[in-house]
Each structure stands twice: as structure tokens, then as C-alpha cells.
Amino acid sequence: MKSNKLTRREFTKIGSLATLGILSGCSLHNPFQLIIKNGALIDGTGSPAIRLDIGIKNGKIKAIGNLQEMVADRVIDASNLVVAPGFIDIHTHTDIELLVDPRAESKIRQGVTTEIGGNCGGSPFPIAEAERNEYNQRLRERYGIEATWNDLAGFFDALEARKIGINFATFVGHGDLRAVAVGRNDVAATAEQMEKMKWLLTEAIQQGSFGMSTGLEYAPSSYASTEELIELCKVVSKLNGVYATHIRNEDDFVEQAIEEAMQICREAEVSTQISHLKACNQNNWHKVDNILENLEKAVSAGMNILADRYPYIAYGTGLSVFFPLWSRQGSTDDFLARLNDRSLFAELKNHAENRAKRIGGWDRVVIGYCATDENKKWEGKSILEAAEVDGKKPFEFARKLLIQERNRVNIVGFAMDENNLKKVLTSPSVMVGSDGSAVSPTGKLGEGKPHPRFYGTFPRVLGKYCREDKIFDLETAIKKMTSMPAQKLGLNNRGIIREGFFADIVVLNPKTVIDKATFVDPHQFPEGIEYVIVNGKLAVEKGEHTGELTGKILRSA
Incomplete structure (x- = not known):
């Protein structure tokens, strides 16, 4: 792994430029807009963590090394935290x-x-x-x-x-x-x-x-x-x-x-x-x-x-995957017409029931999203549970639901x-x-x-x-x-913490980072993601969104 520490000459040069106040985009005397210091840097390559500081300027990583004596418009103390590429x-x-x-x-x-x-x-x-x-x-x-x-x-x-x-x-x-x-x-x-x-x-x-x-x-x-x-x-x-x-x-x-x-x-x-x-x-x-x-x-x-x-x-995925590919041809109206065609019921039912059997039963297929207000009540319930409440067999419930929702039903399958x-x-x-x-x-x-x-x-x-x-x-x-x-x-200038790369960085607590979202209550943010930096700007600070919108469209070369 190439060393990213500042040489004495580079350190002196940055300090001199800061004193002259000629580094564009930074406050007078501040060579960096943001410094992240005291963190355990994991650079993304698989190399072991190393305690180094990062200096950011104009959206990019300007310096990596010992920046303890340097100043910036903003300093993040990442003690006991991990600093990694976004x-x-x-x-x-x-x-x-x-x-x-x-x-x-x-x-x-x-x-x-x-x-x-x-x-x-x-x-x-x-x-x-x-x-x-x-x-x-x-x-x-x-x-x-x-x-x-x-x-x-x-x-x-x-x-x-x-x-x-x-x-x-x-x-x-x-x-x-x-x-x-x-x-x-x-x-x-x-x-x-x-x-x-x-x-x-x-x-x-x-x-x-x-x-x-x-x-x-x-x-x-x-x-x-x-x-x-x-x-x-x-x-x-x-x-x-x-x-x-x-x-x-x-x-x-x-x-x-x-x-x-x-x-x-x-x-x-x-x-x-x-x-x-x-x-x-x-x-x-x-x-x-x-x-x-x-x-x-x-x-x-x-x-x-x-x-x-x-x-x-x-x-x-969508609930429609429980129905054969031939039935899903054409437009949404074409699919719904086949679901309504009584001459096709036996074939459709055989396919859907066989797929449900292979996953372990309709109780392992849980409804995640319905488009209409009328059917929001089924979200979070399995097809089996919803069918029982609705007084229908699971296949018939699934068929009717797809028709009512015009094929706008998402499910989760435990497989x-x-x-x-x-x-x-x-x-x-x-x-x-x-x-x-x-x-x-x-x-x-x-x-x-x-x-x-x-x-x-x-x-x-x-x-x-x-x-x-x-x-x-x-x-x-x-x-x-x-x-x-x-x-x-x-993406040759992202994905690694390296001088000259875009400053997409996450600062996390390795002892507490964990997901909180569940299948029952999915709309929950995780814990332990302390700071997120996108193109040099703080987008998440102490777990809260800052309102910064500094993302870029990345186009293939």
C-alpha cells in the first residue's frame, strides 16, 4: 500500500500557502475546508486500518497524514470512529x-x-x-x-x-x-x-x-x-x-x-x-x-x-411473478384480461399454487405495497392471512388483488x-x-x-x-x-480514500453501527452512521441530514 503521509516539504508548503491565504475556496489561513482527524482510516482496498487524518478541499481529498497542527473551516473529531470511503x-x-x-x-x-x-x-x-x-x-x-x-x-x-x-x-x-x-x-x-x-x-x-x-x-x-x-x-x-x-x-x-x-x-x-x-x-x-x-x-x-x-x-418483487410469463405478455390491460379469463383460471392457479408450494406456502409471501387506499389494509400481511380475513382462497385473493391494483402490488418472499x-x-x-x-x-x-x-x-x-x-x-x-x-x-476516482479522489466519505461507529429497519416496521434509519460527506460537503451530521444536495450525475467515460 502506497504511503499517503505528508512529507515535511508538503506539510511546509501547505502551511505557507495557508499563511498567505491564497488557497482558493478556503477561509484566510485555512488550507482545508474540512479536516477529519483522529479516526481509524479504512481506505477501501482491504488494507488494515491506520490512524490518519484527512484534509478536504474543493470536493476532493487534498491530504492524508498527520494534520493535527493544521486548521480548517470545519474539523470533525473522529476519535473512536472509523473513516471509510462512501x-x-x-x-x-x-x-x-x-x-x-x-x-x-x-x-x-x-x-x-x-x-x-x-x-x-x-x-x-x-x-x-x-x-x-x-x-x-x-x-x-x-x-x-x-x-x-x-x-x-x-x-x-x-x-x-x-x-x-x-x-x-x-x-x-x-x-x-x-x-x-x-x-x-x-x-x-x-x-x-x-x-x-x-x-x-x-x-x-x-x-x-x-x-x-x-x-x-x-x-x-x-x-x-x-x-x-x-x-x-x-x-x-x-x-x-x-x-x-x-x-x-x-x-x-x-x-x-x-x-x-x-x-x-x-x-x-x-x-x-x-x-x-x-x-x-x-x-x-x-x-x-x-x-x-x-x-x-x-x-x-x-x-x-x-x-x-x-x-x-x-x-x-411484484406479486405478478407468481403468475406464468406467458400471462404477463403485453400491456397491463392484457395481463388483467388474462387474470379475468375464466378459461385460463385452472392453468393460472396451478402455476401460482405450485410456486407458493415451492417457497413453503402463501404464509411466506408478505404484501409490502398496494397502490390504492382501499387495499392499504393488506400491507404487512401475508397472502394467507389476508385471504383468510377476506374470506377467499389465497390464489383467488392474489388474483383479485392484482386486478384491483392494476398489477401494482409488491411483496416480500421468505425463500x-x-x-x-x-x-x-x-x-x-x-x-x-x-x-x-x-x-x-x-x-x-x-x-x-x-x-x-x-x-x-x-x-x-x-x-x-x-x-x-x-x-x-x-x-x-x-x-x-x-x-x-x-x-x-x-469509477477511477471514487471508492478509495486517496489523495486526489472525490471526498465521498462515511464516518461510522464500529461498536454501534446496526440496522433498525424490520419487515414489520421498515421505515427506520440505522444507528452508528455519524457523518456522511458527499463531494466534500457534509450531508449527514451526527445521524441527521443537513439538507446539502451535492450529489453528481456520474456518466460512463
């Missing part, structure tokens, strides 16, 4: 939320300073013109806003005009590329449609997207063949992007789905990220050891593939094993990603009962799995949250 959440669904509340409170109060959106095949761009009215209607009903953009450039313009409190980068969703070029039905893309998708993908990356994501368990991304994905990923690779994939199956055929991801990685020669790596349902839990072994073999053989995972044994979770988290090829969005306990973003990962992912890894369960040391945990995602995405 966390980079490589797998999120944050996008529109930043237009609703730019503070990104549920994330920044975890120590997250950079969000990577556009995952699982979905992004708020490009927008299919045929779907614009329905899309805007949903935005108006839920958030009171409308989409004024068509592409990524327009969406970035909207965010920059709003000003945001966290750094934001994004993938483009394959599902949206396909919706624009092919539609939402289960059909193969024609040669002309493939060219249109390639053009849209190229445009998005040139406008700043870091690559493409797929959600291969969701329509319409699921209707793509492996060959279609390889051809699109060749475009991603040529433009030095990343392919992030919610694989085609995460339970009975999870091993085959991972092999498909590896095939795409090999044949397209594309940097690949497997999203929320897991094996769902008890009959598949035994597969995790083999999955991790194969992942490590692939990495050791030189394959450019990694994965991410959140620290919970329940997933979060994973705790021991497997620990194995996945400790893999050297797995980093931490929340699979959540930036929300808030108040306002429009405080509705429903979201998965607690929205509020607790990073403090939970640090508190429960690092401090309490000791599955890895603090340096390793922080590396999985900082330099690993930064290097995967090519």
Missing part, C-alpha cells in the same frame, strides 16, 4: 425517487454516497411512445410527477435541474430497450428490431449509461433468447460497459441460469455482474456450494464476472437460508448491493412497507455480519462496499 450501492432501483425527494434519505443515512440504478432490466428510459400515457398516469398517481424526457440525456437533465443529495449512475434496462423496439410480447426480435435495440443501447451508453441490465424473470426481458443477449452484450463490451443480470431463474434452474450468464460473458467478452446471487426455496439450498465453487473457478480462469448480494433471507447467505457474502467475488430504492419515512416515499434492505443493507452487513457474526473483518466488509464496485464500474 459506500457504492452497485444494485439499486433508485431513479424516479430522486425527483420526488432528492435527499435519498434511506440510502445516505446508511453511508451510501453513490447509487447505481437501472437494474433488473428496468430503467425510466427509453420510453416507448405507445406507453407514455400509462407511464405518466402511474407517476402522477403515485408521485405527483410526469416524465418530461425520452432518453437518458433527458432524464439526467431532469435530475440535474432538481439537484440531488447523492451521486447517481445507471444502467439502461434491456426490458425498456425491448419494449421500444419489439414490444412486450413473447416474440423473437427481427433483424431490424435487433438493430434498433443496438442503436438505442449505443445511444444510452454514449449518453452516460454504464452498460445494460436484464431482468430475465420479468416480462419483456424474459422473452429474449441467449443469442439476442449475446449480440447486445457485444455492443456493451465494445463500449466498455458492464452487463448486470437478474438471471433467468433463481430457484429450480438457478445453476443453468448462471451458466447462461457465464456463456454471455464468454461469448460477448463482456464484464458481467450477477445480481443478488441466491438459491431460492429449500429444495435448492444445497446448490449454493456448487454455485460459489463454479463462480470462483470462472474468476480464477480469467472470466470478468462478479456478483452482489443483500444481507437478508427474503427477496422483494432463502441464513447459512447460505453467509457463504455468499463471504465469497471474494461477491460485493454488497441493496436491491432497494432511496425512500424516506415521510411523504410519498414513506408509503407501504418496503423491504428493510431499503434502509438497512450496509449497516446490517457491518453490524450483524461483521461485528456480531464475524464472518469477515471490517476492512473486507468495507472493500465489498467501496473499491470493488468502483473498480467493476470503472
Whole structure:
């Protein structure tokens, strides 16, 4: 590890400049705008903690070393605290939320300073013109806003005009590329449609997207063949992007789905990220050891593939996943028409009941969000419990609820094993990603009962799995949250505490940091995140948001 201590000559030079008062952006005599002193610095590379001070100026780390005699506009005493790079959440669904509340409170109060959106095949761009009215209607009903953009450039313009409190980068969703070029039905893309998708993908990356994501368990991304994905990923690779994939199956055929991801990685020669790596349902839990072994073999053989995972044994998604892919083709109205078609009831019921049986029963599927006030009463209840209260069988309750809510029902499914979770988290090829969005306990973003990962992912890894369960040391945990995602995405000036890098920094208490959000009461901020600095400005001070909105849009190089 390169030493970051100030030399005597550098120290003297800074002191002299301060005396002359010629350092721009600082008060007279103050060479730094902010000094963090007396903390245990964990730089994000996995290197051991070392007691060093940090001097910040004009949004960047100006000096690292012994700054005890130096002065600044503001000094933070980090005695008994850890100073680390701001966390980079490589797998999120944050996008529109930043237009609703730019503070990104549920994330920044975890120590997250950079969000990577556009995952699982979905992004708020490009927008299919045929779907614009329905899309805007949903935005108006839920958030009171409308989409004024068509592409990524327009969406970035909207965010920059709003000003945001966290750094934001994004993938483009394959599902949206396909919706624009092919539609939402289960059909193969024609040669002309493939060219249109390639053009849209190229445009998005040139406008700043870091690559493409797929959600291969969701329509319409699921209707793509492996060959279609390889051809699109060749475009991603040529433009030095990343392919992030919610694989085609995460339970009975999870091993085959991972092999498909590896095939795409090999044949397209594309940097690949497997999203929320897991094996769902008890009959598949035994597969995790083999999955991790194969992942490590692939990495050791030189394959450019990694994965991410959140620290919970329940997933979060839409209730519609309990219904077959063929039924989810087309528009929302098309899906609801099939749910209302009595001739399809037997087939729909067989599929849904079989999926519920595999997870362990409808009592393991908990409703997190309903759009209408009428059905808010079901939030926090399992499908089984709600069905019993409503006097219906679980399948019939689920079917009716989706119709009433126009497919706007989110659920949490308890499908994973705790021991497997620990194995996945400790893999050297797995980093931490929340699979959540930036929300808030108040306002429009405080509705429903979201998965607690929205509020607790990073403090939970640090508190429960690092401090309490000791599955890895603090340096390793922080590396999985900082330099690993930064290097995967090519964020060359973030993710490590180093001179000249952007000053995205978290100061935390290693003895108290812990998540507080639960499945019953998820809208709770964590404890132990004392300070968060975004581009040199204090965004969180002693656990409270300061109101600073100094986040930047991060565009791919």
C-alpha cells in the first residue's frame, strides 16, 4: 500500500500557502475546508486500518497524514470512529425517487454516497411512445410527477435541474430497450428490431449509461433468447460497459441460469455482474456450494464476472411473478384480461399454487405495497392471512388483488437460508448491493412497507455480519462496499480514500453501527452512521441530514 503521509516539504508548503491565504475556496489561513482527524482510516482496498487524518478541499481529498497542527473551516473529531470511503450501492432501483425527494434519505443515512440504478432490466428510459400515457398516469398517481424526457440525456437533465443529495449512475434496462423496439410480447426480435435495440443501447451508453441490465424473470426481458443477449452484450463490451443480470431463474434452474450468464460473458467478452446471487426455496439450498465453487473457478480462469448480494433471507418483487410469463405478455390491460379469463383460471392457479408450494406456502409471501387506499389494509400481511380475513382462497385473493391494483402490488418472499447467505457474502467475488430504492419515512416515499434492505443493507452487513457474526473483518466488509464496485464500474476516482479522489466519505461507529429497519416496521434509519460527506460537503451530521444536495450525475467515460 502506497504511503499517503505528508512529507515535511508538503506539510511546509501547505502551511505557507495557508499563511498567505491564497488557497482558493478556503477561509484566510485555512488550507482545508474540512479536516477529519483522529479516526481509524479504512481506505477501501482491504488494507488494515491506520490512524490518519484527512484534509478536504474543493470536493476532493487534498491530504492524508498527520494534520493535527493544521486548521480548517470545519474539523470533525473522529476519535473512536472509523473513516471509510462512501459506500457504492452497485444494485439499486433508485431513479424516479430522486425527483420526488432528492435527499435519498434511506440510502445516505446508511453511508451510501453513490447509487447505481437501472437494474433488473428496468430503467425510466427509453420510453416507448405507445406507453407514455400509462407511464405518466402511474407517476402522477403515485408521485405527483410526469416524465418530461425520452432518453437518458433527458432524464439526467431532469435530475440535474432538481439537484440531488447523492451521486447517481445507471444502467439502461434491456426490458425498456425491448419494449421500444419489439414490444412486450413473447416474440423473437427481427433483424431490424435487433438493430434498433443496438442503436438505442449505443445511444444510452454514449449518453452516460454504464452498460445494460436484464431482468430475465420479468416480462419483456424474459422473452429474449441467449443469442439476442449475446449480440447486445457485444455492443456493451465494445463500449466498455458492464452487463448486470437478474438471471433467468433463481430457484429450480438457478445453476443453468448462471451458466447462461457465464456463456454471455464468454461469448460477448463482456464484464458481467450477477445480481443478488441466491438459491431460492429449500429444495435448492444445497446448490449454493456448487454455485460459489463454479463462480470462483470462472474468476480464477480469467472470466470478468462478479456478483452482489443483500444481507437478508427474503427477496422483494411484484406479486405478478407468481403468475406464468406467458400471462404477463403485453400491456397491463392484457395481463388483467388474462387474470379475468375464466378459461385460463385452472392453468393460472396451478402455476401460482405450485410456486407458493415451492417457497413453503402463501404464509411466506408478505404484501409490502398496494397502490390504492382501499387495499392499504393488506400491507404487512401475508397472502394467507389476508385471504383468510377476506374470506377467499389465497390464489383467488392474489388474483383479485392484482386486478384491483392494476398489477401494482409488491411483496416480500421468505425463500432463502441464513447459512447460505453467509457463504455468499463471504465469497471474494461477491460485493454488497441493496436491491432497494432511496425512500424516506415521510411523504410519498414513506408509503407501504418496503423491504428493510431499503434502509438497512450496509449497516446490517457491518453490524450483524461483521461485528456480531464475524464472518469477515471490517476492512473486507468495507472493500465489498467501496473499491470493488468502483473498480467493476470503472469509477477511477471514487471508492478509495486517496489523495486526489472525490471526498465521498462515511464516518461510522464500529461498536454501534446496526440496522433498525424490520419487515414489520421498515421505515427506520440505522444507528452508528455519524457523518456522511458527499463531494466534500457534509450531508449527514451526527445521524441527521443537513439538507446539502451535492450529489453528481456520474456518466460512463
